Amino acid sequence: MAEFSVNPTRFDPYKSHMFRVRWDGVYVAGLSKMSPLKRSTAPVTHRIGGDPGHDRKSPGLTTYDAVTLERGVTHDLAFEAWANKVASLRQPGISLRDFRKDLIVDVFNEANQKVLSYKLFRCWVSEYQALPALDAATAVVAIQSIKLELEGWERDTSVTEPAEQSV
Secondary structure, three states: OOOOOOOOOOOOOOOOOOOOEOOEEEOOOOOEEOOOOEEEEEEEEEEOOOEEEEEEEEEEEEEOOOEEEEEEOOOOOOOHHHOOOOOOOOOOOOOOOOOOOEEEEEEOOOOOOEEEEHHHHOOOOOEOOOOOOOOOOOOOOEEEEEEOOEEEEEOOOOOOOOOOOOO
């Protein structure tokens, strides 16, 4: 029996290593890691006068966790240029016109077909790491990262499950 009702020929869930992030219509070069998309809704506790012995809960404020993007250090200035829109030594202040961006996160299957897409709204860089700690005793890739604050995200339901081809 098939595991998934949408695609009865698929038995495995999608893997997390096939993804791309796009802003300004271009995929981010060299992206190697992205933190999870997560939201939380705080419960609001209240009591009803006729039932003082029990608490009731209803949904309150929804918050969206920041997202961190990591990639190997290269000559591509995309992370730094965006981070400089919020804080720069040369241009103090914030670039109010364009410091926020909407992002798209695309997830692909093993055949490189897009299977999921999420839209992240009104993102801006709250933290930028240009270089990691440098250590001559190790041989690892130098990673730079940006931490993005965002005001929400939603799944793009227009992206449907592709027909999986047999080779």
